[in-house]
Amino acid sequence: MDTIQLTFDGKEVTGKKGQTILEVARDNGIDIPYLCYHPRISKTGACRICLVRVNDTALKPSCTEPAANGMKIDTEDEEIRELRRSILGMLLAEGDHNCLYCEWNGECELQRLCHRYDVPEPTGEFPKREREVDTVSSNGLRRNENRCILCGRCVKACSEIQMNSVWEFTGRGSATTLTSDMFDRIGDSSCVKCGTCVQLCPTGALSFQTVLGRGQSWELQKESSICIYCGVGCKIDFYTNKEGVLVKAMGNEQGPNEGHLCVKGRFGFDFVQSDKRLTKPLIKKNGKFEEAEWDEALGLVASKLSEIKSATGPDSIMAFSSAKCTNEENYLMQKFMRAVIGTNNVDHCARL
Amino acid sequence: MKPEKISKTIEKYGNDREHLMLILRDLEVQSGKNVLDVQTLRSVAEQMNMPQGAVAGFVGFYTMFKTEPRARFVIRVCKSGPCHVMGSTNVFDVIQKHLGIGIGEGTKDGLFFLEKCECLGVCSVAPAMMINYDIHGNLTPKRIVSILNSYKKKKPTLKEDCGKEVDGKACVINDPKQMKRLIADVGVVDPLKIESYMARGGYEALKKSLKMEPAQIVQTVKDSGLRGRGGAGFPAGVKWTFVTKGPHQKYVVCNADEGEPGTFKDRILMEENPHLLLEGMAVCGYAIDASLGYIYIRGEYRRSIERLQRAIDQARQKGILGKNIFGSKFNFDVLIKEGGGAYVCGEETSLINSMEGKRGYPRFKPPFPGGAGFNGLPSNVNNVETLMSVPMIIGKGADWYKAVGPQNCSGTKLYCLSGKLNRTGLVELPMGSTLKEIINVYGKGMAKGKKFKFAQVGGSAGGILGKDLMDLPLDIDSPMKKGVTLGSGVVLVCDEGTCAVDFLMQILSFFEHESCGQCVPCRVGTAQLHALVKKIAERRGTEQDIDALVEKATVMKKASFCALGQSPIMPITTMLKYFRKEFVAHCNPKHKCPQCDKSLARYYSGRGH
Numbered sequence A: 001m002d003t004i005q006l007t008f009d010g011k012e013v014t015g016k017k018g019q020t021i022l023e024v025a026r027d028n029g030i031d032i033p034y035l036c037y038h039p040r041i042s043k044t045g046a047c048r049i050c051l052v053r054v055n056d057t058a059l060k061p062s063c064t065e066p067a068a069n070g071m072k073i074d075t076e077d078e079e080i081r082e083l084r085r086s087i088l089g090m091l092l093a094e095g096d097h098n099c100l101y102c103e104w105n106g107e108c109e110l111q112r113l114c115h116r117y118d119v120p121e122p123t124g125e126f127p128k129r130e131r132e133v134d135t136v137s138s139n140g141l142r143r144n145e146n147r148c149i150l151c152g153r154c155v156k157a158c159s160e161i162q163m164n165s166v167w168e169f170t171g172r173g174s175a176t177t178l179t180s181d182m183f184d185r186i187g188d189s190s191c192v193k194c195g196t197c198v199q200l201c202p203t204g205a206l207s208f209q210t211v212l213g214r215g216q217s218w219e220l221q222k223e224s225s226i227c228i229y230c231g232v233g234c235k236i237d238f239y240t241n242k243e244g245v246l247v248k249a250m251g252n253e254q255g256p257n258e259g260h261l262c263v264k265g266r267f268g269f270d271f272v273q274s275d276k277r278l279t280k281p282l283i284k285k286n287g288k289f290e291e292a293e294w295d296e297a298l299g300l301v302a303s304k305l306s307e308i309k310s311a312t313g314p315d316s317i318m319a320f321s322s323a324k325c326t327n328e329e330n331y332l333m334q335k336f337m338r339a340v341i342g343t344n345n346v347d348h349c350a351r352l
Numbered sequence B: 001m002k003p004e005k006i007s008k009t010i011e012k013y014g015n016d017r018e019h020l021m022l023i024l025r026d027l028e029v030q031s032g033k034n035v036l037d038v039q040t041l042r043s044v045a046e047q048m049n050m051p052q053g054a055v056a057g058f059v060g061f062y063t064m065f066k067t068e069p070r071a072r073f074v075i076r077v078c079k080s081g082p083c084h085v086m087g088s089t090n091v092f093d094v095i096q097k098h099l100g101i102g103i104g105e106g107t108k109d110g111l112f113f114l115e116k117c118e119c120l121g122v123c124s125v126a127p128a129m130m131i132n133y134d135i136h137g138n139l140t141p142k143r144i145v146s147i148l149n150s151y152k153k154k155k156p157t158l159k160e161d162c163g164k165e166v167d168g169k170a171c172v173i174n175d176p177k178q179m180k181r182l183i184a185d186v187g188v189v190d191p192l193k194i195e196s197y198m199a200r201g202g203y204e205a206l207k208k209s210l211k212m213e214p215a216q217i218v219q220t221v222k223d224s225g226l227r228g229r230g231g232a233g234f235p236a237g238v239k240w241t242f243v244t245k246g247p248h249q250k251y252v253v254c255n256a257d258e259g260e261p262g263t264f265k266d267r268i269l270m271e272e273n274p275h276l277l278l279e280g281m282a283v284c285g286y287a288i289d290a291s292l293g294y295i296y297i298r299g300e301y302r303r304s305i306e307r308l309q310r311a312i313d314q315a316r317q318k319g320i321l322g323k324n325i326f327g328s329k330f331n332f333d334v335l336i337k338e339g340g341g342a343y344v345c346g347e348e349t350s351l352i353n354s355m356e357g358k359r360g361y362p363r364f365k366p367p368f369p370g371g372a373g374f375n376g377l378p379s380n381v382n383n384v385e386t387l388m389s390v391p392m393i394i395g396k397g398a399d400w401y402k403a404v405g406p407q408n409c410s411g412t413k414l415y416c417l418s419g420k421l422n423r424t425g426l427v428e429l430p431m432g433s434t435l436k437e438i439i440n441v442y443g444k445g446m447a448k449g450k451k452f453k454f455a456q457v458g459g460s461a462g463g464i465l466g467k468d469l470m471d472l473p474l475d476i477d478s479p480m481k482k483g484v485t486l487g488s489g490v491v492l493v494c495d496e497g498t499c500a501v502d503f504l505m506q507i508l509s510f511f512e513h514e515s516c517g518q519c520v521p522c523r524v525g526t527a528q529l530h531a532l533v534k535k536i537a538e539r540r541g542t543e544q545d546i547d548a549l550v551e552k553a554t555v556m557k558k559a560s561f562c563a564l565g566q567s568p569i570m571p572i573t574t575m576l577k578y579f580r581k582e583f584v585a586h587c588n589p590k591h592k593c594p595q596c597d598k599s600l601a602r603y604y605s606g607r608g609h
């Protein structure tokens, strides 16, 4: 592969031909701030936060500018800091960014950057356009577009990752807004509630119904796990609050899912802490289920299966496995049926 | 609307997304109320197999479309520079008085709906308005009323029925001192007849080209020194070499969006000599190995669209477009694409997105259109005037062409004269003519003997020239050194009666309206600039607000995605250079300014201003 050499703030680094400046920087642990860029979606180049100085002269958006051999990059100087501060100030003035009332307080990329660049509070002298607030139409997603910076990540998350194309920009210029489908409310749209847009949203404009009032971001504890719903094996970060209540599921970017989840992985975790959940085997005695120990339960199943097999033959038994099981578990199930029971009657539920 | 009606319309244009603009335009006319309602749009999305959001996003971007019912006729009154200076506020007055409606409102009988709009490209006969697709200029109170009355019995159609005064021929200045090259045949050739064009030597340059090597043609265009006439002035021949070579499809794209307020040259060229454009495109196509050309014409230019379509049909019939042109191996055809009311679509990559049936967002570069343009394939984008210059360069040679004009900006230039002159219209002069000459000789001096105050050169994205720059050669490079630009060739002359604040307000409202909204500095910046200047016009401003104009526009200049957001700094700094005092005076709440008052009252009233 063709490699290129360039310097970032005087530091020599190696990149691959065809990469953008930002990609080389990220690969080499060099910090350049950005808002509209996200590694999972195509490039936009619209927020202008990632401007860097190239070869001591031109300011270029590092997210779209191809890196070239011998380039000298300055990731920040006084002028760039000022520009970033101005742009962030514009964003604050354009929307309604009151972190006190925002469920993403503490996790917001805009908030972090405004802090980093010491952006003054907006003066309120410029008129704002009221945009849509819809917290009720969908039982999965909440939308408060007054917190939206129109970066377009949700639009691309939906069309490029989930391939569903629910979100789109409409209007133009300062009157630009988001729309879901044909000016519909998100709950009335073709949204499948995969939540990918929320996961990529850099602010609190898009959020989950499960989050609000259940603890603030810095109080939550993260635990990584594998989704139990299908064989893809999506890696999920589960967040629990101080009371131990599961608050949200976020796709882990290191997993095979690269951060993406479907509606089941995203929202299907309420059963975990449900009091209706079975935690012990039950055996029906005198028409009523009674709690039992594993040894007793398994012994009962084994003896019943042997009974049936000797009475009416192995083909009178069938096993129905689950897509929720791993490949290994499913393999064991069919092996058990074929080798131990002696039948080919194996099937699975194919979907959930 | 009935689904069958919709499917018939889709069938007429084709099911691909790239035809969305024409399909929606047709459906809007059919609606009889100038509306694309949500039900219709859903059906379009479904039948075209497009995401609903993509259609909603498209409709929302182009200002000619609306999802709320309007009326049988939409009156769009231009408020851009030239019309504003010539009194578009009066036009609003008359309409308001006659019909009793404000901006964004319709008459009770469902006949008329009033909107304000940006430049309609008939600036020499300002003020102007467009009723559905008919453009009318030279508006006086009496004319406005009689025009409105003439619509009472009309039916909405896509066929233009413009007034004579906006006819291309009528908008050209007749002065023997001009150097007529591009417009030599205007008024001589019958734009409706290919025979007439051919009788004047039309398509001879194409014939000659086909006997040359493509590389030779590119070299000739390079040698001629022809630079792009769309605004940026990039050498045309050099651009042609950027088109990626290879066996893949390539395109010639003609930029006929002409949105820069004060520009009307491309319209006149297309209306009066459409075959010249086809010839220029064909030569370019041969040179860069493209077999297909697209002309992207703004939706407001119905007459240009109709005349060009007619010219294309005639050329196809004669075998001048099609396969094996003039017995050669060269195949070439031309198709028309239309705009929907978006200045930014004149930016070449927005234009390509728009051609593909998308929102007119500029694309980042690289890749440039020459590498990846329309449908991701190499496309060479040139302005109308640029492409129309090509046949004469091939016909008469590079040396002949560059004998005129300064060394680095050869040839003639079309200057679009408007504003307070005794004579307005299009003139063709050697590149680098001065403001003094243009005003005194071709404009016959200031109207009504009033004093010159300033000229806006280059349009909204251009700058303000005061008395001190009367002798500045208006070519491509010299104005840049003075912080202005020739742009598309706009020369809008204002007299002492023009208020500088009021004028800047109209420019900055234009930018807010036309920003695509993709990048932060321009989306928010244009809105803030507009708010600041409006505050000053309302005499609520302070000197800090004046400085803030420059500060914001500087951030935009440095950080904006495309040239639109990078432009407002130019009118602001050049205006303040001359008239800062006037701005300061407006910061006094007691300062009287009837002009600002009138603009504020007219342009910012009504339900949908």
Ligand SMILES: Cc1cc2nc3c(=O)[nH]c(=O)nc-3n(C[C@H](O)[C@H](O)[C@H](O)COP(=O)(O)O)c2cc1C
Residues within 6 Å of the ligand: B227, B228, B229, B230, B231, B232, B233, B234, B236, B239, B255, B256, B257, B258, B259, B260, B343, B344, B345, B346, B347, B348, B349, B381, B382, B383, B384, B386, B387, B562, B563, B564
């Ligand atoms: C906001 C904006 C609007 C533009 N509008 C036009 C236009 O209406 N017509 C045009 O020919 N070029 C326009 N341009 C310039 C085009 O991007 C491009 O440079 C031009 O079409 C190239 O043609 P040329 O090289 O023949 O000049 C515009 C550019 C910008 C940034």
Ligand code: SF4
Residues within 6 Å of the ligand: B344, B362, B514, B515, B516, B517, B518, B519, B520, B522, B523, B560, B561, B562, B563, B564, B565, B566
């Ligand atoms: S500068 Fe303005 S017009 Fe250009 S991309 Fe940015 S928002 Fe759009």
